[in-house]
Amino acid sequence: MCGIAGYYGFGEDEALLREMNSCIVHRGPDGEGYYTHGQVGLAHRRLSIIDVAHGQEPMFSQDGQTVLVYNGEVYNYLDLRDELVALGRTFRTVSDTEVVLQAYEEWGDAAFDRFNGMFGFAIHDRRNNRLVLARDHFGIKPLYYANAGTAEDPKLLFGSEIKPLLAAGKLDTSPNERILFRYLQFRIHDEEAQTFFSGVYKLMPGEKLVVDTSPGATSGFTVSPYTRFKEELAELAKIETPYSPAVIDEYRRRFTEGVRLRLQSEVPVGTALSGGLDSSAVVVTINKLMQENAAATDSLGATQQTFSAIFPNSINDEEKYADAVLATCTGNVTSHKILPKAEEFAVDLEDFVRTMEEPIISSGPYAQYRVMQEASKHVTVLLDGQGADEMMAGYIPYYFAYLRQLKKNGQRAKLAKELASSADILYRLGRFRLRGMVTAKKPLAISSLLKKDFTAAHKSERFANIADNLKLRLIDDLFHKSLPAVLRYEDKNTMRFSIEGRVPFLDKEVVKFLFSLDDESIIKGGWNKRILRDATRDLLPEMISNRRNKIGFTTPEAEWFILMKEKIYEIFLSSSFGARPYWDQNAVLYAFEEYLTGKSSASTMVFWRLLNTELWLREFFDEPEVKAGIADKSDYAPNADKQLDITVPAAGKGLNGKESDGGTYRRYPLRTEVFYKDTDFDPAVMGYVDRFFTGLPQAGDEHTAVTSGTPWYLFVSEKIVAMTQGRSIPVWDIKVTPAARTLSRFVTRNPGGIGLASPWSMQLAIDEVGLPRLLYAAGRSVIGKLQGKSGVFYEVVGHNINAIDGAAGYQVGTSTHSVKYAPLDPDGVAARLSALVRERVPAGFATTFAGTAIMDANDLGVVALGHDTALSKTVLEAIFKDNPQGQTTETTPMSLVFKR
Template sequence: MCGFVGFAAAKLEQAEARATIKAMGDLIAHRGPDGEGFYVDERVALGHRRLSIIDLEGGTQPMFNEDGSLVVVFNGEIYNFQALRAELEAAGHTFSTRSDTEVLLHGYEQWGEDMPAKLRGMFAFMLWDKKNETLFGARDIFGIKPYYYYNQGGHFLFGSEIKSFLPHPGFVKELNEERLPEYLSIEYIPGEETMFRGVYKLPGAHWLRWKDGKLKTHRYFDIRFQADESLTDEEWQKKITEVFSESVAAHQIADVEVGCFLSSGVDSSFVVNEVAKGTPHVKSFSVGYEEEKYSELPYAQAFSKEIGVPSIANKVNADEFFEANQTIQWYLDEPMPNPSEVPLYFLTKNAAKYVKVVLSGEGADELFGGYPMYCAAWHFAGYSKTPAPLRKAAAALAKRLPAFKGKNFVMRGAMEPWQRFMRANYVFSTPAERDQYLKKDYHSKKPEEWFKPYFDQVKGLDEPTQLQWVDIHTWMLYDILLKADRMSMANSLELRVPFLDREVLKVATALPARLRSGKEQTKIALRRAAMAQLPESVAKRKKLGFPVPLNDWLRQDKYYNMVREKFEGEVCAKFFVPEACIRLLDSHKNGTAKPGAMTQIWSIYSFILWYEQFFVLR
């Protein structure tokens, strides 16, 4: 696990370029404290920060091919690199290291732009082809590893984190203010834009090519759900067990010790149990709170004791939680108000004292149907068979009637799936509710309209599967995986996700929808596979996520006043209506606020902290 930076232009002054690329690399030193490397020529500058995991002695970067005509910087792990290496050696290529990085160089020589589609792993890389004066890069199919670029004013910048662009003299740091409403509603921008104007995310499963100042991006892999009804439920259970076991084994490839994260849920428990089969004394890491009612530690520690795995835990208190927030917003690059990022930050900080690599359970919910809203979608799926005119007429009538049981269902049942997608208004229930806190009218489209293009691509699927596909391409990519990467890399820890594997994906996307979720159950087939190996109490446990006692803390004077101080400050007045923000905070404190007020307060507060980090303090 590492980080890379780079830039290109029609002509570079090399001494200046060397100083710039070094400064850019220094800003992501946390991604790779074990070493640094740089390459500069008349067109391109590449920088790399290394966290040594595989081939500790020989895997330094930037790395070159035999004649020096290709140079690459790379972040991630290629889990099938040994098989690819054997194939390339059979084709006549000669390797000089044991590193997976070298497969990218020879793979590009052999397969060109078809190379990324052959890779199994988590990766982001940029390769400079000197002979053809072409930059070529790609991101893994899920988007596990980050990739940003900026192509303005004759300067092409790229790297693992946006903050690395700050030292470049051609980078114009400017807030993408028009996207503030989307951030407030959704927690992130559900597309390629970022909160920095002109900075874009390369989506998962895409490659990019830069040549003569022209940039092209291309999707090289599609995730498609296509149910296979030919297998029995028992055969699917066996298939899941086998492919997951193989994926966990592949994700343990390393020349350093590998540990595991362990929460109270089935996903991480399944991972730890699988690793423990071959590594009985694997270290597991858990985090909780001093407030026991919010802590998952008792469940995690009981499970680790039952399977004989060492448990290393730490607790977070309110002071630590609030003190860490500004630092966390700096590491995130873009504002993110998901409170679970804070315990994750402390979890990775503690784990990094013991190991360099951990396995985690991200991705299981999206691939195998783990969110409650998928259950709700099954109810709508049945109602959607009623002719649309009848559903719309019923909704119009229900709207005029007083409250009754099922009114909300009837009204939402007349909508299309993209219109009732709950993540679109994740923080505020409507744009009107959100806009009362904004100083300006941005004339933004409704949050759900951002998701319509995603739903349009999977119209033929049942509604629960549509939600899964959209989650994989939005929520998982722009929230879950970003949070996991930034919080682990902030503490120089490599986080691997064995559920997000190409072979596991093949099984998940072929699994019949009824075995992913139902009206009352989530992750049906995955839980059955887990139940065969885990205690029943773990396999059946409902999803908790990372529960946070923030609701309670914001009612305490000390933390209430910390937030209020920001709401009374200059940044809040620049973008928000301070009086409205303070009323929201006060109503939460005195218990009169509507449900969800804490999330709304935290979204505004997190943006202020982030803006201060990038536009006031630096």
């Protein structure tokens, strides 16, 4: 298993290849190789599995005219090698790579259809002036490409992942909004060649891409099938071989051989075990091969190592099923159990999104991600049960397709029998739907969350399944609707941790045989996967053979989303989420709130698609956010786009009754750690004051300004005061009333702050002063505006309401998802801090210290909520009228201010 990258049309540029290849080290940590010739460049990362000592790539033919980089395994390579030897060919290695290379030399593109395995490769055929890319019959291994040139004069980039194409720096890509809409609206992806990246495509299963590399050629490139495999399956489906014991025996033989072939390896092999029928069948088949000392089982070692994700006490837990399988393999198995947790998922979320490269329909594949992470410590190859569902009707909708097929064909007796036999399945499905109707929970359609302009631009998009033909539906899902997405998860998760994933159900010959059988081999008497159940019945515990409820490698998403609500709110409340042209942020927040409180029957997959898209956009398209750290700004430097000095006029009288002089003031904003509810406020503030004086320069303008003997002050943001007083309330703890939701819509939201423009902050205002007073203030405000007056609303309700801050994504810490009241007793807090300052600072500064002010400042206005200085509030507010502090990502919520 490996990773490949390359190009056509960029000359001999090994530096470009190295840049592309550096993105996929995880796919091949055992080696790398490069090749350039004319306009072709090939790069390779190797994960050594077969012929570890040899098989390095790029691999050259014996005459040097054919060059191959290859990702995958061809499991019938030994049979093909014997056939090629019989034709007079000789081999230098025992690798399947050389078999692929010589098969192409012998049979050309026709060789690809002979391969039974998984592959994505590139061949530079210098003799025939061709560059050929090809992907396996099922699309188990990925192969992406993009054209940075024109149709007539292509400049192609290609690779096993999308990251190398982006890293080349040759593409000007953007989100593919059509694919994004289909994903959000229909919950579909990977069904076609287009990806979520505009201009980036993937070869579909069984396709090849060919470029004419003749000098001066401008014929472009072609993409076409190299096989009729999909059509062959449809033709075989018409044969309908009757179900019989002989058919079961033949299926068992073919499936067992498919498993045996996938044990070929020179490095340790293990198995993924979910507890479902498919993975359990693989485990017990391997166990039987071990008992028989069959060829290739030496790759397993002394015991078969299995890897299972478990979720104790969760509805998704399958541990008892996995344990039943393990019990049948006692003595031949070593079990590894992984317990993915919500808090781990929250930590891994960004890496998981990066690993997947494109959005996915649920968080379920994270369970597989964690399994592969653990498995990589023990094995290099892992067999998995993917693909069985799509070929043997593993999902409930297949029952309906089969029932509709029977009805369409007039098979009424069989239809009645199947309806009766499927009663428990149909009842379970109906029960969940009926429960939503009985409880009167609101349904949630994602279309209600999407922006109308976005929806209107893609209103012509449609999605439909084959409704009444079981095998044609299965074929469609194998190559378009379902399996391609599953295989993407499989490839990305395994290769993220340098593991080769093998899927024995997707053996080309096994699938052909299955599709030649009667439909009753797949569904009969309400049982799906009938032939697999019968073929493994003597190997599996009865509770597995007769199991009808399917879970698979997934996560308890509904439970996790409640535990992760802080992380989810942080994303949904973020400025970037609110700025996207795809969804209505307020509608999403309201819907999520309704979901958490049990008022809607929304599926977590709706919210997951929004989360996944947002994180994907941040990862692949947004400029990296530069987050300020505590050491990034000197205590003696201003914040970006701010000034240290400000001149204010004299105005009003201070607390001592004397006229307060204006003048020039220097404001030094102090960068701090983020303040939280449990921050020990007084020592924390004093620590930053100490730091300022300890690091004070001994010469220069700062030294002169600070040591001039003039009065100086401590200005503190009311935000951190309120936060540490427990006056910050998480949005999920605020019970929003209809009045708050309605009133908040009439408040203008602006870049300077949320204020009362959110239903949560409006609710706190209602709780603080009462709804009648708010309504009265609103009326007075309207009259005031007609009279040319501003600020009337807050004059009526009080500045404590003005100080209420809404949750906002541009803030830091818990402020991203919490609403904050005004602080309690700001005058008292100011006096307390002033006393501490006088005790802590050097004596000379203690005598000139003139007090503390608690300020509510943002880009729209400033209010001095409390102070113990001799300055009037008017002067205090004038000193801060340009808001020199930063309470968001700047994290400078306090300042030392010196009169100049």
